Amino acid sequence: MRAMSRMSRHSVLWGVLVPATLIGGERPQLTLAANAPQEKDSELLKDARDTFEPLPKDMATREFPVSPERVSLGRKLFFDPRISVDGTVSCSRCHLSALYATDALPKSHGARDKMLPRNANTLFNTALQFKQHWRGDFENVEAQAKHALTGPGFGNPDFAAAMARVNAITGYPELFKKAFPDEADPVNADNWGKAIGAFERTLVTPSRFDEYLGGKADALTPAERNGLRVFMDIGCANCHSGVGIGGSKFRKFGVKEDYWKATGSKEIDKGRFDLTKDAADTYTFKVPGLRNVEMTAPYFHDGSVDALPGAVRVMARVQLGKTLSDEDTGAIITFLKSLTGKPPADFITAPVLPPAGFK
Ligand code: HEC
Ligand code: HEC
Known part of the structure; x- marks a missing residue:
C-alpha cells in the first residue's frame, strides 16, 4: 500500500x-x-x-557463536566429500566456490547421481534468513546442515553411518574436541551441524x-x-x-x-x-x-x-x-x-583436509 x-x-x-x-x-x-x-x-x-x-559483520547469535575453532572445523567439513555415501559429495559440490555458492544447474545432483527436487541456493548471507530451503523446511543453517547428512545429497542411511565416516578420519575427533571442549562425546550430527553452521555464519558479502x-x-x-x-x-x-x-x-x-x-x-x-x-x-x-x-x-x-x-x-x-x-x-x-558483494576469502579457497588415517 x-x-x-x-x-x-x-x-x-x-x-x-x-x-x-x-x-x-x-x-x-x-x-x-x-x-x-x-x-x-x-x-x-x-x-x-x-x-x-x-x-552485520557476521551472523553469529548467542546460541550459535562463531568461535575460530568451530569455523575452522566447519570449513573443513564443508569441503570434505568423504562423509557422503559414495565419497563424491561435499557441500561444496553443489555450493561451489567459483559460482557464488551455487552449482548453476536448474536442479542439483547428489550421491549416485540422484537428482534433487529443487535449485541450489547460494549460502552467502543465508544464515540471516528466517528459515532455510525454498519451502522453509529448516529453522536455521545448523538444522539444515545436520539433515543434509541423510538427505539425497549425501545419501547416508542414518546419522550413525555418517558419524562413522567422520570418526574414521583420524584427524577429526580432535578437531571436534577443540570446537566443543565441554562435551564428553563431541563427534555427533548436532555438532556437525553447529560447526558447519558457524562457518556459514561468517559468509557475509x-x-x-x-x-x-x-x-x-x-x-x-x-x-x-x-x-x-x-x-x-x-x-x-x-x-x-x-x-x-x-x-x-x-x-x-x-x-x-x-x-x-x-x-x-x-x-x-x-x-x-x-x-x-x-x-x-x-x-x-x-x-x-x-x-x-x-x-x-x-x-x-x-x-x-x-x-x-x-x-x-x-x-x-x-x-x-x-x-x-x-x-x-x-x-x-x-x-x-549493485547488491553483488565479494565472496569471502575463506570460501573461495579450500582448506587442506585431515588425512584418512589408519583405523
Ligand atoms: C508477493 C511477493 C513478491 C513480490 C511482489 C516480488 N517477489 Fe520476487 N519472489 C517472490 C517469491 C515467493 C519468490 C520465489 C519463487 C520461487 O521460485 O518459488 C521470488 C523470487 C524472485 C527472484 C528469483 C531469485 C532466485 O534466487 O531464484 C527474483 C530475481 C525476484 N524474485 C525479483 C523480484 C523483482 C525484481 C520483483 C519486482 C518486480 C519481485 N521479485 C516482486 C516473491 C515476490
Ligand atoms: C547434491 C547437492 C547439494 C549438496 C551436496 C548440498 N546442498 Fe545445500 N542445497 C542444495 C539444494 C538443491 C538446495 C535447495 C533445497 C530445497 O529448498 O529444496 C540447498 C539448500 C541449502 C541451504 C538453504 C539456503 C536457503 O537460502 O534457503 C543451505 C543453508 C545449504 N543448502 C547448505 C548446505 C550445506 C551446509 C551442505 C553440506 C552439509 C549442503 N548444503 C550440501 C544442494 C546441495
Missing part, C-alpha cells in the same frame, strides 16, 4: 505519459525509469533505510548497497539509485525487503496467475503445502534474498528461468500483475547488480 501511494506521488513528479500507440497498450502507461529527474537523494535514502538494512544504507549516498551511481526507486515503487520491496532483500517471509509464487504459465516449468511444485498440508500454503515458497542475485542463475525454485531479465519480468507479471517496460526492467537489473 505504501509503495502504491509513493507511486502516485512520483507519477506527478516524474509524470511522463507515453501514448498508447507507442507501446501497444490499451491505455497510457507510466514508465518510471524514463526521463526521471534525479530525485532528492535524502528522500530516496530515507525510504531505502525504512525498507532495507545493511549487513557486503556490497556498495550497504555503504549506501550506511549513509554514503554516492556509493550507488545515479542509474543504480534510479533502479532502487523503481524496485521500491513498482512493489518488489513489498516482499523483497529487510537485510537480505528477502528471506523473511513466505509468499505464494503466482499471486496474479499460475507461475508455470510464465516460467514454462515442466513440473508443478506445490511448495509449502507438501510440508504443512494446509491449503493456504499451496504454491507458497520463501521469498528468496536477492543479494548476489546477478551471480546465481538459473532462477526460481526449479531453475526454470535462465537469465535475470526474464526472472524480473516473471516476477512483475505473476506477483504484481504488471508488464514491465524494457527501461524499468533494465533499471531494476542495474540496481540488483
Whole structure:
C-alpha cells in the first residue's frame, strides 16, 4: 500500500505519459525509469533505510557463536566429500566456490547421481534468513546442515553411518574436541551441524548497497539509485525487503496467475503445502534474498528461468500483475547488480583436509 501511494506521488513528479500507440497498450502507461529527474537523494535514502538494512559483520547469535575453532572445523567439513555415501559429495559440490555458492544447474545432483527436487541456493548471507530451503523446511543453517547428512545429497542411511565416516578420519575427533571442549562425546550430527553452521555464519558479502544504507549516498551511481526507486515503487520491496532483500517471509509464487504459465516449468511444485498440508500454503515458497542475485542463475525454485531479465519480468507479471517496460526492467537489473558483494576469502579457497588415517 505504501509503495502504491509513493507511486502516485512520483507519477506527478516524474509524470511522463507515453501514448498508447507507442507501446501497444490499451491505455497510457507510466514508465518510471524514463526521463526521471534525479530525485532528492535524502528522500530516496530515507525510504531505502525504512525498507532495507545493511549487513552485520557476521551472523553469529548467542546460541550459535562463531568461535575460530568451530569455523575452522566447519570449513573443513564443508569441503570434505568423504562423509557422503559414495565419497563424491561435499557441500561444496553443489555450493561451489567459483559460482557464488551455487552449482548453476536448474536442479542439483547428489550421491549416485540422484537428482534433487529443487535449485541450489547460494549460502552467502543465508544464515540471516528466517528459515532455510525454498519451502522453509529448516529453522536455521545448523538444522539444515545436520539433515543434509541423510538427505539425497549425501545419501547416508542414518546419522550413525555418517558419524562413522567422520570418526574414521583420524584427524577429526580432535578437531571436534577443540570446537566443543565441554562435551564428553563431541563427534555427533548436532555438532556437525553447529560447526558447519558457524562457518556459514561468517559468509557475509557486503556490497556498495550497504555503504549506501550506511549513509554514503554516492556509493550507488545515479542509474543504480534510479533502479532502487523503481524496485521500491513498482512493489518488489513489498516482499523483497529487510537485510537480505528477502528471506523473511513466505509468499505464494503466482499471486496474479499460475507461475508455470510464465516460467514454462515442466513440473508443478506445490511448495509449502507438501510440508504443512494446509491449503493456504499451496504454491507458497520463501521469498528468496536477492543479494548476489546477478551471480546465481538459473532462477526460481526449479531453475526454470535462465537469465535475470526474464526472472524480473516473471516476477512483475505473476506477483504484481504488471508488464514491465524494457527501461524499468533494465533499471531494476542495474540496481540488483549493485547488491553483488565479494565472496569471502575463506570460501573461495579450500582448506587442506585431515588425512584418512589408519583405523
Ligand atoms: C547434491 C547437492 C547439494 C549438496 C551436496 C548440498 N546442498 Fe545445500 N542445497 C542444495 C539444494 C538443491 C538446495 C535447495 C533445497 C530445497 O529448498 O529444496 C540447498 C539448500 C541449502 C541451504 C538453504 C539456503 C536457503 O537460502 O534457503 C543451505 C543453508 C545449504 N543448502 C547448505 C548446505 C550445506 C551446509 C551442505 C553440506 C552439509 C549442503 N548444503 C550440501 C544442494 C546441495
Ligand atoms: C508477493 C511477493 C513478491 C513480490 C511482489 C516480488 N517477489 Fe520476487 N519472489 C517472490 C517469491 C515467493 C519468490 C520465489 C519463487 C520461487 O521460485 O518459488 C521470488 C523470487 C524472485 C527472484 C528469483 C531469485 C532466485 O534466487 O531464484 C527474483 C530475481 C525476484 N524474485 C525479483 C523480484 C523483482 C525484481 C520483483 C519486482 C518486480 C519481485 N521479485 C516482486 C516473491 C515476490
